[in-house]
Amino acid sequence: MVATPIGNLGDLGARAAAILAGVDLIACEDTRHSRRLLDHLGLRKPLCAYHDHNEAQTYPRLLARLRAGESIALISDAGTPLISDPGFSLVRAARAQGVDVVPIPGPSALICALSAAGLPSDRFLFLGFAPRTSAARRAFFDQLAEEPGTLLFYETGKRLVATLEDSRAMLGERRQAVIARELTKRFETFLTGSLGDLHARVSADSEQQLGEFVLLIEGAGGGEGARQEREEARILDILCRELPTRQAAALTARITGGQRNRLYRAALTRQRSESQADDSSYP
Incomplete structure (x- = not known):
């Protein structure tokens, strides 16, 4: 769960940047918006759209990848995930199935x-x-x-x-x-x-x-x-x-x-x- 800047890209912490660089997949609300953040960091990572309109269909697929041993970063368009943003279903299901959920704090x-x-x-x-x-x-x-x-x-x-x-x-x-x-x-x-x-x-x-x-x-x-x-x-x-x-x-x-x-x-x-x-x- 990676918090991202709410405006100023300089607010992204070093730990958050390292996590984004190391995961297998980044789930995000808008892939176009998140691509700009990754471009700022010089990263080319696979992105998966995860938002209010597809959450019910998408989180089981993400959960399957987590159970298979992959690491996924969940980000929102701005700020801390789940704060008026999607992600609750994924986090609850992941915890229920013993998947580690790690918060990477930052802007809100x-x-x-x-x-x-x-x-x-x-x-x-x-x-x-x-x-x-x-x-x-x-x-x-x-x-x-x-x-x-x-x-x-x-x-x-x-x-x-x-x-x-x-x-x-x-x-x-x-x-x-x-x-x-x-x-x-x-x-x-x-x-x-x-x-x-x-x-x-x-x-x-x-x-x-x-x-x-x-x-x-x-x-x-x-x-x-x-x-x-x-x-x-x-x-x-x-x-x-x-x-x-x-x-x-x-x-x-x-x-x-x-x-x-x-x-x-x-x-x-x-x-x-x-x-x-x-x-x-x-x-």
Whole structure:
């Protein structure tokens, strides 16, 4: 299990390079992408495509080669194998059949982002990619509203604004977050602020919607103010789906004791964001 660079090829360790040079076969997500890494190392090795769409058919063949005494390196397009990438079926089956599985540690986008984000790292929860639709994302974030650990997600540029909108709607405008973009690459960027601020900044700057992202969100605070804000956001989201905006904000204020004008502004911002999302095409 060989971790490979997430951007800067100089991050490949000497041990990883030696392993890639010595194995009989390299299983990888995209042979064209991995060939560029091997070219950088000056290696000509046989490659086997191993990805989400062929994993069920491919891992038994790889397992047979391992049982026959061959050595195989599993790599992903970037970072550590199995972290939001295929490989679980192969590793579990190999261990079950007594095949040695050896980790060769190295780059990982989530650990890279966490180390430099300035958010608590003593407890964190990695959740891969958030759901693809707004309704599913909102339910997803609602379930995480009380999680005390730092939340980490991968996200694409096309869905980043929508994910920020849904996370702030369910977790609250003031929840602190960090967007880590294009890690180890030329245009590496860290944006820090509240979910509300980050949503506004990224929405207004198309450059910050390009590339690959790690989104980190501060865990739930223990204060009454934070709990109040989450409850306001949850109720406002429900009512806005059933009532006119002004009425939804007024009723939320009556239920929670929150300020009606502030809730009305939050509802208008939510409404504009959803309108923009409807006009866009998300994969």
